[in-house]
Amino acid sequence: MDVVxxxxxxxVLVLLVIGGVLVFRDYAAMSDAPEPLDDRGGVxxxxxxxxxxxxxxxVVRDSKLELxxxxxxxxAGQEVGYSLVLTGSGTAVGPDGASCPAGITSATPVxxxxxxxxxELAFASPEQPMDAQVVAGRITRGDDGMRTELTIDTGRRxxxxxxxxxYFGLPAIGTAYLAxxxxxxxxxxxxxxxxxxxxxxxxxxxxxxxxxxQRAETVSPExxxxxxxxxxxxxxxxxxxxxxxxxxxxxxxxERTLFLVGLYVGLATAFVPLxxxxxxxxxxxxxxxxx
Numbered sequence: 315m316d317v318v319x320x321x322x323x324x325x326v327l328v329l330l331v332i333g334g335v336l337v338f339r340d341y342a343a344m345s346d347a348p349e350p351l352d353d354r355g356g357v358x359x360x361x362x363x364x365x366x367x368x369x370x371x372x373v374v375r376d377s378k379l380e381l382x383x384x385x386x387x388x389x390a391g392q393e394v395g396y397s398l399v400l401t402g403s404g405t406a407v408g409p410d411g412a413s414c415p416a417g418i419t420s421a422t423p424v425x426x427x428x429x430x431x432x433x434e435l436a437f438a439s440p441e442q443p444m445d446a447q448v449v450a451g452r453i454t455r456g457d458d459g460m461r462t463e464l465t466i467d468t469g470r471r472x473x474x475x476x477x478x479x480x481y482f483g484l485p486a487i488g489t490a491y492l493a494x495x496x497x498x499x500x501x502x503x504x505x506x507x508x509x510x511x512x513x514x515x516x517x518x519x520x521x522x523x524x525x526x527x528q529r530a531e532t533v534s535p536e537x538x539x540x541x542x543x544x545x546x547x548x549x550x551x552x553x554x555x556x557x558x559x560x561x562x563x564x565x566x567x568x569e570r571t572l573f574l575v576g577l578y579v580g581l582a583t584a585f586v587p588l589x590x591x592x593x594x595x596x597x598x599x600x601x602x603x604x605x
C-alpha cells in the first residue's frame with residue numbers, strides 16, 4: 315500500500331511539473347516582445363509647375379505601395395512632370411544608382427536618384443528623415459485624361475504582430491503643407507530641380523478590409539468606411555495611418571492561457587506543500603519496511 319501511495323503521489327507531482335511547463339511555455343510565448351515597428355517615412359508628391367490639382371490613390375499590399383496619380387480636370391496643359399520623394403519606410407528596396415531600384419515598377423518611363431530633402435520640406439513634415447529617393451516622371455494627356463500608375467516595393471511589412479494585437483504604421487502619403495495662397499509661389503529643391511506642391515491634393519489610402527475575427531482597437535485617423543482600413547481626404551497635405559488591431563481568436567486563447575496559469579498556480583500552491591511531506595513520509599515508511 316505504501317508503494318502504491320508513493321507512486322500516486324510521485325505521479326501527481328510529475329503531472330503538476332509537466333502541466334506547469336506547458337502552461338508557462340504558452341505564457342512565455344504570449345509575453346515575447348516583438349521588434350519595434352519603425353513607421354517613420356513617407357511618399358511626397360511634388361510637381362514641376364504650380365497650379366496643378368492632383369488626386370493620389372494608394373493601395374497597400376504587404377510590402378508594396380500601388381500608386382495612381384491623376385491630374386485634375388481643371389488643368390488645361392498637355393503634360394506635367396512629377397517627383398515622388400520617398401523617405402524612410404516609404405523607400406524602395408534595392409540599391410540607389412544610375413537606374414531605379416528594383417522595387418520601382420512604372421507604367422510609364424521614370425528616372426530615380428538619391429537626394430537630400432529641402433530643410434523647409436522636412437520642416438513641413440518633421441517625422442521624415444532627410445535622406446530620400448526621388449522617382450521622377452511625366453504625366454501626359456491621353457484619351458482618358460492624365461494619369462499614371464507605379465508600384466513601390468519597400469521590402470518591408472507595415473505591421474507587427476504582438477500577441478493578440480497587430481500594430482501597423484503606414485508611410486505618410488501626400489505632400490508638404492502650404493497655405494493655399496503659398497502653393498503657387500513657394501517651391502522646394504529636389505536635387506537640382508525646383509518642385510511645387512499640387513494646387514489641390516485629394517488622397518485615398520486603402521489598407522484593405524478588417525477580417526471578421528479582428529476589430530480596430532485604436533486607429534488614427536478614423537477610417538472613412540466602417541469595418542475597413544480605408545482613408546480619404548480632400549484638399550489634404552498628408553494621411554499618416556497607424557493603429558492597433560485585436561484578433562478575437564488570439565484574445566480568447568490568451569484569456570484561456572491566463573486562466574490556466576492562475577489555476578495552475580492555485581493548485582500548485584495548495585497541493586505541493588502537502589505532496590512533498592506526504593511523499594517524504596511514504597519514502598520513510600518504505601525504507602523502514604525494507605529494513
